[in-house]
Amino acid sequence: MLTLEKLAVAGRFQPFSAEVAAGSRVHIIGPNGAGKSSLLASIAGMLPAEGQRFIEGQPLSAFSGQALSRCRSYLCQHYLPLSAMPVYQYLSLHQPLGVSPAELESTLTRLCSRLHLLDKLSKAITRLSGGEWQRVRLVAALLQVWPTINPQGRILLLDEPANSLDIAHQQATDLLVAEFCAAGGVAIISDHDLNHTLHHASQVWLMAEGAFIKTGTPNEVLQPATLQPVYGVNFEQHRVAGKSWLMTV
Template sequence: MLKLIDVSLSPRLLGISTSAKPGRLIHIIGPNGAGKSTLLSCIAGLLPYDGAIELNDRKLSGYSGAELSRLRAYLSQQQDNRSMMQVFQYIALHQPKSANAGDIEQTVMFLSEHLELTDKLERPLSQLSGGEWQRVRLAAIFLQVWPSLNPDSHMLLLDEPMNSLDVAQQSALNRLLRLFCAQGRTAIVSAHNLNHTLHYADEVWLLERGILIAAGDTVDVMQPENIENVFNVKFELFQAGNQRWLIPKDIN
């Protein structure tokens, strides 16, 4: 579905080649400045780059903005929320064209319930906390590509979506991502919590200074020997039942 061929945006990205299949939740990890946000922006079609990105065997550069908005939704790391627009109005701006009004309403309520927004739909954006605003943004981009409303959708691109979310809200986001991917869609997520990646991602792309160090199944990439050199921290891998944990070693 998605293929990256020698994608570069010097000095932030250097020759990235990888691919993403339908139904997979992929985490991009790496230290600050590794190129995670830049890579997501390139895949979203928002930054120029050398090389090629193909979506459905067609170069990304060949799609119009309107076509891309049907195929993918992108959550940036930060976005201003000083508008006096109400929450439901902002979310409605992201509804897919030609979707049935009744289906849109049902999906908005479904997403709002999962993200604990039902009592905030009439609140002005300017009166939201940081965590509330993040959940509103998430509801909007899920609406844009939710499969029952938008059969053309393929991909969610999320830049640090867990920002400002508490544990319960992070769990709700995990459930929505699983539902999205279970319907044959792909989600690519920039992440910082290594153990969250270890537990939830199907695949991992490990970046360092714009270079793709490793890409593949989570169990293969998230090995101490792969991530220690990238993060310059020693790790131990512990297993408890079916769960595995990466624990940084104390440095004397």
Template sequence: MLQLSQVGVTGRLAPFSAQIAAGLQVHLIGPNGAGKSSLLARLAGLLPGDGTIALDGRPLDDYQAGELARRRAYLSQQQPPAALMPVFQYLALHQPVGAAAQAVENAMLYLCQSLKLTDKLSRMLQQLSGGEWQRVRLAAALLQVWPSINPHSRLLLLDEPTSALDVAQKVALDRLLHEFCHSGRSALVCAHDLNHTLQQADRVWLLQAGQVVRQGVTHEVMEPALLSQIYEVDFHMQSTGNQRWIMTTTA
């Protein structure tokens, strides 16, 4: 579905190659400044760089802006409200071109109910709290590529999507991402919660100082010895029932 051949960003990310099959949730992890945001922006087609990115066998550079918007959605790490408009109008700007009005309304209602936004639809963007604004941004990105209204969508790129979300909202987002990927689409998520990645990710790309140092299935990458080396913190694995947790080691 997504193929990367020697993809890099000068001064930010060393070239590397990888591929992502349909239906996977891939997490990008690593210390601050590792190059995760640069990689997501490069994959979104918003940052120039080296190498070739192919989506469904077609180079990303060959897509027109409108075509690319139908196939992938991108949530940047930070974006303050830039326009004076209510939430429902902001969401409407992200609906796929050509989607049936009733289907869009149903999808928007479903996403807003899931993210607890139905009572915020008439509120002005500037009146939202940080957590509310983050949920609105997530709803907009999801609406753009939601399977029921966009049959062309393939990819969701999220840079620290759980920022400012509480526990219940994180669970709601997990459910939506699972549903999105279960439809045969893929999501790349920049994440900092290692245990969340351990429980939710199908694949992990581990970055350090502008390099992808390891990529693979989750249990192969999320090894305490490797993470301790990258983060310069001592980790160990704790098992509780059927769950495994990454814990810091105290002296």
């Protein structure tokens, strides 16, 4: 689905190659300044980079802006609302073209319901709380590539999507991302919650100071001996309620 060949941004992160299969959920982890956001932006085509990016065998450079927007969506880490447009108008800017009004309304209602936004559709985006604005941005990113209305939607790139979200909305977001991946999409997510990554990711890319320290499954990467020198914190791994948990000591 997604191929990276010696992808690099000078001063941000070193050359990196990877193959990501359909249905994968990849979490990028590492300390602040590791290069996670730069990696996501470069995969999205929003940051000039060396190396190659391929989506289903096609180089990213071959996609027009419109074609790229149909196959991938990108949630950047920080973006402030710049106008007083209502939520429904903001979301309309992210809807795929050529969708029947009935299908669009059904999908939008479902996504907004899951993230508790139905009562916010007429509200100006400048009057939303931080958590409400983050949920609106998440619905916009999902709507752009949601498989029932956009069969070309392939890749969901989320930079710290849990920012400002309470636990219920984090869980709702996880379920929607899992649904997208189950339909054959790829989700690549930067995450600071190591236990969240341990329990939800299918692959993990561990970064530090622009270098890729280790990649693999959560159980392969999220080992105390691997994490301690990266974060400068001592970890222990414990099994509680049938799951492994990382704890600092």
